[in-house]
Amino acid sequence: xxxxxxxxxxxxxxxxxxxxxxxxxxxxxxxxxxxxxxxxxxxxxxxxxxxxxxxxxxxxxxxxxxxxxxxxxxxxxxxxxxxxxxxxxxxxxxxxxxxxxxxxxxxxxxxxxxxxxxxxxxxxxxxxxxxxxxxxxxxxxxxxxxxxxxxxxxxxxxxxxxxxxxxxxxxxxxxxxxxxxxxxxxxxxxxxxxxxxxxxxxxxxxxxxxxxxxxxxxxxxxxxxxxxxxxxxxxxxxxxxxxxxxxxxxxxxxxxxxxxxxxxxxxxxxxxxxxxxxxxxxxxxxxxxxxxxxxxxxxxxxxxxxxxxxxxxxxxxxxxxxxxxxxxxxxxxxxxxxxxxxxxxxxxxxxxxxxxxxxxxxxxxxxxxxxxxxxxxxxxxxxxxxxxxxxxxxxxxxxxxxx
Amino acid sequence: xxxxxxxxxxxxxxxxxxxxxxxxxxxxxxxxxxxxxxxxxxxxxxxxxxxxxxxxxxxxxxxxxxxxxxxxxxxxxxxxxxxxxxxxxxxxxxxxxxxxxxxxxxxxxxxxxxxxxxxxxxxxxxxxxxxxxxxxxxxxxxxxxxxxxxxxxxxxxxxxxxxxxxxxxxxxxxxxxxxxxxxxxxxxxxxxxxxxxxxxxxxxxxxxxxxxxxxxxxxxxxxxxxxxxxxxxxxxxxxxxxxxxxxxxxxxxxxxxxxxxxxxxxxxxxxxxxxxxxxxxxxxxxxxxxxxxxxxxxxxxxxxxxxxxxxxxxxxxxxxxxxxxxxxxxxxxxxxxxxxxxxxxxxxxxxxxxxxxxxxxxxxxxxxxxxxxxxxxxxxxxxxxxxxxxxxxxxxxxxxxxx
Numbered sequence: 001x002x003x004x005x006x007x008x009x010x011x012x013x014x015x016x017x018x019x020x021x022x023x024x025x026x027x028x029x030x031x032x033x034x035x036x037x038x039x040x041x042x043x044x045x046x047x048x049x050x051x052x053x054x055x056x057x058x059x060x061x062x063x064x065x066x067x068x069x070x071x072x073x074x075x076x077x078x079x080x081x082x083x084x085x086x087x088x089x090x091x092x093x094x095x096x097x098x099x100x101x102x103x104x105x106x107x108x109x110x111x112x113x114x115x116x117x118x119x120x121x122x123x124x125x126x127x128x129x130x131x132x133x134x135x136x137x138x139x140x141x142x143x144x145x146x147x148x149x150x151x152x153x154x155x156x157x158x159x160x161x162x163x164x165x166x167x168x169x170x171x172x173x174x175x176x177x178x179x180x181x182x183x184x185x186x187x188x189x190x191x192x193x194x195x196x197x198x199x200x201x202x203x204x205x206x207x208x209x210x211x212x213x214x215x216x217x218x219x220x221x222x223x224x225x226x227x228x229x230x231x232x233x234x235x236x237x238x239x240x241x242x243x244x245x246x247x248x249x250x251x252x253x254x255x256x257x258x259x260x261x262x263x264x265x266x267x268x269x270x271x272x273x274x275x276x277x278x279x280x281x282x283x284x285x286x287x288x289x290x291x292x293x294x295x296x297x298x299x300x301x302x303x304x305x306x307x308x309x310x311x312x313x314x315x316x317x318x319x320x321x322x323x324x325x326x327x328x329x330x331x332x333x334x335x336x337x338x339x340x341x342x343x344x345x346x347x348x349x350x351x352x353x354x355x356x357x358x359x360x361x362x363x364x365x366x367x368x369x370x371x372x373x374x375x376x377x378x379x380x381x382x383x384x385x386x387x388x389x390x391x392x393x394x395x396x397x398x399x400x401x402x403x
Numbered sequence: 404x405x406x407x408x409x410x411x412x413x414x415x416x417x418x419x420x421x422x423x424x425x426x427x428x429x430x431x432x433x434x435x436x437x438x439x440x441x442x443x444x445x446x447x448x449x450x451x452x453x454x455x456x457x458x459x460x461x462x463x464x465x466x467x468x469x470x471x472x473x474x475x476x477x478x479x480x481x482x483x484x485x486x487x488x489x490x491x492x493x494x495x496x497x498x499x500x501x502x503x504x505x506x507x508x509x510x511x512x513x514x515x516x517x518x519x520x521x522x523x524x525x526x527x528x529x530x531x532x533x534x535x536x537x538x539x540x541x542x543x544x545x546x547x548x549x550x551x552x553x554x555x556x557x558x559x560x561x562x563x564x565x566x567x568x569x570x571x572x573x574x575x576x577x578x579x580x581x582x583x584x585x586x587x588x589x590x591x592x593x594x595x596x597x598x599x600x601x602x603x604x605x606x607x608x609x610x611x612x613x614x615x616x617x618x619x620x621x622x623x624x625x626x627x628x629x630x631x632x633x634x635x636x637x638x639x640x641x642x643x644x645x646x647x648x649x650x651x652x653x654x655x656x657x658x659x660x661x662x663x664x665x666x667x668x669x670x671x672x673x674x675x676x677x678x679x680x681x682x683x684x685x686x687x688x689x690x691x692x693x694x695x696x697x698x699x700x701x702x703x704x705x706x707x708x709x710x711x712x713x714x715x716x717x718x719x720x721x722x723x724x725x726x727x728x729x730x731x732x733x734x735x736x737x738x739x740x741x742x743x744x745x746x747x748x749x750x751x752x753x754x755x756x757x758x759x760x761x762x763x764x765x766x767x768x769x770x771x772x773x774x775x776x777x778x779x780x781x782x783x784x785x786x787x788x789x790x791x792x793x794x795x796x797x798x799x800x801x802x803x804x805x806x
Contacts, residue, residue, distance in 0.1 A: 017632035
């Protein structure tokens with residue numbers, strides 16, 4: 001009886017949501033983002049510590065839904081023109097290449113094989129836009145040049161990381177020979193460009209037109225179902241051409257981000273609600289999947305090295321192009337540190353690698369914890385160090401004004 | 404490749420949502436509710452006709468989520484005082500007992516065993532409040548005495564049907580002897596009353612309090628996750644004490660229906676969005692599950708007899724108490740026919756019976772099609788027959804007023 005209860009959908013859903021809530025409470029207590037709290041509590045209840053829940057097929061399915069919905073919602077907040085900006089593209093590109101190389105050789109140095117090293121490199125490319133943007137918003141720095149560069153480059157970063165992910169899956173699984181890398185790069189870019197173009201020029205208009213039909217007026221939920229169908233359809237097409245499903249839902253989101261609805265329920269709001277439940281479960285599941293037993297002394301050293309490399313390569317990889325493109329020393333440093341946190345995409349890369357059997361628990365745990373550490377470190381560096389002087393300046397100025 | 408694509412979550416989700424959209428289009432074309440369209444298109448793509456999708460573990464899981472969310476959302480619209488009304492309770496009670504007897508003996512007459520007959524009887528008890536209420540609203544009759552009686556009694560009907568379902572599962576699976584029926588009835592009633600009481604007096608206040616905490620102000624999505632956690636937790640408790648999970652989420656919904664939030668995202672809206680996606684998939688899956696191959700000549704006669712019995716027993720079972728309690732002949736007839744459509748609950752009863760192996764495809768198909776037929780018939784009877792005279796009266800009156 002007890003065993004059959006543990007396998008019911010009701011038990012797993014209520015436990016996963018309970019854990020997500022605990023994650024929020026923890027996050028509030030340690031003053032971190034909810035994502036970090038959710039992963040930490042996921043670690044706690046997973047097989048490595050309390051063993052309250054395992055990574056069942058149901059958890060896997062729901063978490064997968066969560067990842068697709070998550071990238072769709074992230075995509076909804078993007079604008080195409082943000083992606084096609086020369087200055088930010090250069091910062092993003094260099095800030096992707098150097099961490100990739102750093103991650104690859106760090107893994108090699110610790111004796112890991114070619115396939116694992118490729119995944120580690122790829123996981124180091126992605127910037128978590130959510131966390132950086134949130135810190136800058138809290139500090140009232142969202143309208144500065146540095147903030148705009150960070151957000152613009154982070155957007156392009158995500159796209160580049162998704163491209164890198166698509167390639168590494170095939171490089172590592174052996175379906176890709178070194179000579180056909182160009183073909184895959186073409187394939188992936190073509191999907192990004194054609195998918196975004198068709199989505200933006202065609203699908204977004206179809207959605208707006210459907211919103212104006214009798215059926216949408218009669219059934220205000222119709223357009224929401226339609227939008228989610230497009231998200232999963234794009235995810236399916238991406239998988240079909242050997243890209244990652246989340247690349248598809250991301251492009252679907254970018255395509256449908258600017259549609260203005262008049263009659264229907266707002267699918268952005270709807271996707272946001274789906275995201276609240278399913279992305280929470282996704283983050284909890286990341287923690288559940290990580291097995292601390294893999295953390296041997298060697299792995300811990302690897303984790304420490306990887307975290308340092310992750311921060312340094314991103315800081316250098318972004319500082320140099322930013323400085324060369326005419327930004328100040330301080331702004332360039334802020335951009336570098338601002339781009340350091342790895343978040344959702346790095347963890348999804350780790351998850352995909354683990355699920356496909358291309359990396360093992362030791363690397364998976366290291367990547368998840370590295371993402372957590374960079375995410376926890378960045379706000380501290382930004383708040384207490386980089387912006388301290390300018391914050392004090394602003395404070396002094398304010399006092400002068402008040403006198 | 405093609406086969407592995409068909410089993411991906413992306414393919415199944417986009418197909419299920421595509422089918423749901425097709426269901427909406429069909430529903431608009433034949434002027435029926437979306438639910439009917441979704442089930443019909445589900446029948447079309449299922450294994451019995453086109454065979455585009457089968458009832459995989461993933462479809463089952465998502466549909467199960469849909470059923471739990473569906474009953475939670477239905478519960479949210481209920482008020483406790485609607486359930487504790489003497490007049491409506493009597494109409495509901497008689498209107499549940501007579502159809503149960505009718506269904507039980509019709510199944511017996513066609514040679515089905517005791518267990519199947521119990522499920523057929525139970526499936527005949529539930530009234531679909533959504534469809535009737537919608538028809539009455541469209542006709543502007545929602546504030547009449549008959550409409551109030553229909554809605555009030557339909558609400559109690561659902562509760563009684565859920566009770567009947569909980570009992571039949573145990574009667575048929577043999578875990579319940581005839582002598583312990585009283586105990587189960589007590590068990591189920593106790594859960595309904597205690598669950599609703601605790602939910603209403605305690606949990607709803609906790610939710611309102613959480614809404615006022617710092618954490619809800621910082622994370623406006625917190626309360627939504629909390630509410631959904633309660634829904635699945637109640638569903639789990641219901642399963643734990645051998646009731647159906649949906650009884651639990653229904654009671655959770657009733658408990659949380661009247662909370663007023665000030666800081667958080669509205670979980671009623673959130674649950675509604677989840678419901679749009681997952682209840683749609685649930686209804687599509689009902690169609691997918693039905694196998695037309697089970698429709699032999701004998702089963703078709705059973706279906707016809709069952710549909711006639713379903714309508715007649717509900718009309719008689721509701722007319723008599725309504726008339727005895729002082730309603731007019733026309734109002735009592737309207738109440739009877741208005742209570743006739745079987746909907747979600749009848750289909751869930753059929754689904755639970757099929758999943759548990761307690762009924763076979765022949766009965767499952769008959770119950771699903773019977774639900775569809777009663778649902779399609781009722782609006783026709785109400786619109787074209789029962790309300791024709793009074794509609795003409797209203798029309799004449801209006802013309803007189805205009806002159």
